[in-house]
Amino acid sequence: MDRPQIRRATVADAPVLTALMHASGAYQGNYSSILDGYEITPAQIERDVIYLAEQDGRMTGFYSLVPVGEPELDLLFVADDAQGTGLGALLIGHMKEQARQRGITRIKIVSHPPSAGFYERMGATRIGTAPSTPKVGWTRPILSLDL
Numbered sequence: 001m002d003r004p005q006i007r008r009a010t011v012a013d014a015p016v017l018t019a020l021m022h023a024s025g026a027y028q029g030n031y032s033s034i035l036d037g038y039e040i041t042p043a044q045i046e047r048d049v050i051y052l053a054e055q056d057g058r059m060t061g062f063y064s065l066v067p068v069g070e071p072e073l074d075l076l077f078v079a080d081d082a083q084g085t086g087l088g089a090l091l092i093g094h095m096k097e098q099a100r101q102r103g104i105t106r107i108k109i110v111s112h113p114p115s116a117g118f119y120e121r122m123g124a125t126r127i128g129t130a131p132s133t134p135k136v137g138w139t140r141p142i143l144s145l146d147l
Contacts, residue, residue, distance in 0.1 A: 002056050004087055006094050009050040009062065011042040016059050017052065025080045026112060034112075034136050040064075040075075048074065049098050053087055063091050065099060065107070072108040073145070076115075092122045100147055109143040116141040 009017060017040040021027075027035050044050070044064070052062035061078040065071065073095065078088045099107055109119050110130050120126070124143035132138050 004053040004055040004060060004090060006051050006053050009045050009052050011045050013052060014040045014042055014045060017062055020059055020062065020079060021075070021077050024077055026114060031112065051094060051098070053091060061087050061091055063095050065095055067099070067102050067104060070108050071099060071104045071106070088118060089122065096147055105147050107145045107147065109145060111141045111143055113138065113140060116143065119143050119145070
């Protein structure tokens with residue numbers, strides 16, 4: 001297995017990023033409503049800091065950092081069969097470096113509940129809870145990652 005290569009996403013990657021996100025086992029069943037109708041758009045790729053990981057000829061993960069206002073890790077997805085390989089930690093490390101290069105010192109994360117422990121292992125601290133909404137029928141942990 002090749003080492004993952006990380007590169008900036010291009011507009012042409014939008015359909016594959018969307019497919020990887022929708023294939024995630026983490027968003028099946030009760031959690032599926034949050035992704036209903038959601039797709040990665042060309043405008044999002046041009047506006048945000050989006051990088052993807054490729055390994056053995058396929059995309060295995062990506063992140064999206066919103067660098068304006070209160071900087072936020074908007075999305076982090078790792079293909080189900082690449083979880084537990086260190087790819088998530090690699091993407092977080094890359095995202096932190098990209099944030100530092102932009103003068104960002106803290107990143108907000110509104111986490112998928114089952115993923116909060118991962119972010120805490122990456123150094124994030126819980127700072128609150130996002131309330132449920134009609135589309136997202138559960139509360140979500142809010143974390144802060146100091147750089």
